[in-house]
Amino acid sequence: MNIDCIFKAERSSHECEQLVENIHLADSLSGNSNIVTEYERRLAAYFKTKHAIAVSSGTAALHASLAETINPGDEVLVPAICVPMTVAAVLQAGGVPVFYDCQIDSFKPSIPSVDARRSSKTKVMITVSMWGYPAIDTQIKTYASENNLITIEDTAQGLGTRNRGRYEGTIGDIGCFSTHEFKMISTGEGGFILTDDDRHAENIRSFSHIGFLNTVGSFGYRSGLNYKLSSLQASLGISQLDILNKKMAERRRKIALWKTSILQEMDISFFNENTDFSHNGYSFGCLINEKSHINASGVASELHKRGINTDTHRYKNGIVATYPFVRQFYTMPRYVGRVERDFPNAAHLLSRLLVLPSHDAIKDTDIKMATAVMSIIISGE
Ligand SMILES: *Cc1c(COP(=O)(O)O)cnc(C)c1O
Numbered sequence: 316m317n318i319d320c321i322f323k324a325e326r327s328s329h330e331c332e333q334l335v336e337n338i339h340l341a342d343s344l345s346g347n348s349n350i351v352t353e354y355e356r357r358l359a360a361y362f363k364t365k366h367a368i369a370v371s372s373g374t375a376a377l378h379a380s381l382a383e384t385i386n387p388g389d390e391v392l393v394p395a396i397c398v399p400m401t402v403a404a405v406l407q408a409g410g411v412p413v414f415y416d417c418q419i420d421s422f423k424p425s426i427p428s429v430d431a432r433r434s435s436k437t438k439v440m441i442t443v444s445m446w447g448y449p450a451i452d453t454q455i456k457t458y459a460s461e462n463n464l465i466t467i468e469d470t471a472q473g474l475g476t477r478n479r480g481r482y483e484g485t486i487g488d489i490g491c492f493s494t495h496e497f498k499m500i501s502t503g504e505g506g507f508i509l510t511d512d513d514r515h516a517e518n519i520r521s522f523s524h525i526g527f528l529n530t531v532g533s534f535g536y537r538s539g540l541n542y543k544l545s546s547l548q549a550s551l552g553i554s555q556l557d558i559l560n561k562k563m564a565e566r567r568r569k570i571a572l573w574k575t576s577i578l579q580e581m582d583i584s585f586f587n588e589n590t591d592f593s594h595n596g597y598s599f600g601c602l603i604n605e606k607s608h609i610n611a612s613g614v615a616s617e618l619h620k621r622g623i624n625t626d627t628h629r630y631k632n633g634i635v636a637t638y639p640f641v642r643q644f645y646t647m648p649r650y651v652g653r654v655e656r657d658f659p660n661a662a663h664l665l666s667r668l669l670v671l672p673s674h675d676a677i678k679d680t681d682i683k684m685a686t687a688v689m690s691i692i693i694s695g696e
Pocket residue numbers: 371372373374375397398400401443445469470471472493494495504505506
């Protein structure tokens with residue numbers, strides 16, 4: 316069997332035709348083209364935000380947002396469960412990552428954990444909507460504002476997820492998205508930033524455009540990098556945005572199929588099942604029973620042996636604080652040094668969370684076959 320969370324995004328002939336058409340309409344191929352402006356206009360309209368800034372990757376979106384909101388040496392709160400890129404962007408901006416625990420069976424921050432870890436040097440809290448599941452709500456945003464914390468949402472995987480009519484990535488102060496091939500909108504490589512704040516928008520745009528200042532109409536007044544998205548990628552982005560709702564519906568259909576197949580075969584519950592939100596369908600999270608003879612990593616590794624590669628296996632279901640490249644920040648006296656004590660909710664969640672793919676390349680028959688394999692692994696026969 317070959318089922319993989321890694322895949323090649325599909326390109327329809329309609330999309331390719333649109334790409335060629337858009338390129339003909341472009342007044343330049345660079346990131347300053349009218350096509351990029353049009354893509355940004357459509358993103359802002361879709362998400363109902365004041366500003367959208369297209370950039371060359373999700374990591375660039377995070378770095379540009381952090382360069383705007385922190386000074387070197389400032390502390391940045393990052394969740395115990397996220398991807399290495401989130402923390403790498405903090406380091407790149409000169410920030411000190413401070414790791415917080417999540418709420419029980421949720422990617423949202425545990426307020427008591429954040430309260431215990433933050434200090435007078437903490438400027439930003441990053442939330443990460445892993446696998447499209449919510450990581451922020453208005454209560455968390457209010458808590459952050461009251462404590463002078465700027466919220467940056469890493470919505471690389473949460474593009475399209477909605478909470479009471481508000482899109483993930485538009486609840487905090489700044490939303491950072493990726494349009495890498497694996498994400499909900501694929502431009503190969505790419506990303507964008509959403510914000511309603513005029514000052515953040517102007518400074519982030521300047522930073523990602525080599526420090527160009529719109530007000531002066533020139534370079535050289537401030538520092539920046541070239542993080543612009545090219546007009547070829549923006550052309551793809553426009554056609555991808557057109558089919559986003561269709562794509563999300565199709566992924567949600569696959570998740571519904573995972574659920575019915577699993578319910579027929581075994582005793583497994585689903586992540587965030589009784590929570591009120593509309594999932595983008597990015598991936599499907601299930602929770603292995605605590606009393607089972609095998610934990611989530613165990614199931615993922617058994618699945619991998621049988622040709623089914625899941626994100627659970629790929630990311631090793633680890634707490635980011637334990638990654639070697641940030642291990643130097645995971646030290647006493649802030650932490651005890653044992654993940655079960657420092658991040659009890661995250662550690663418990665990771666022991667049970669199995670993430671299954673629902674992307675374009677997954678077929679209905681794959682889901683049924685994989686469920687049968689899972690059933691054998693979990694029953695222990
Ligand atoms: C993909 C991803 C990123 C990085 O995006 P790139 O476009 O690959 O730089 C950051 N955070 C999360 C949660 C991601 O899934």
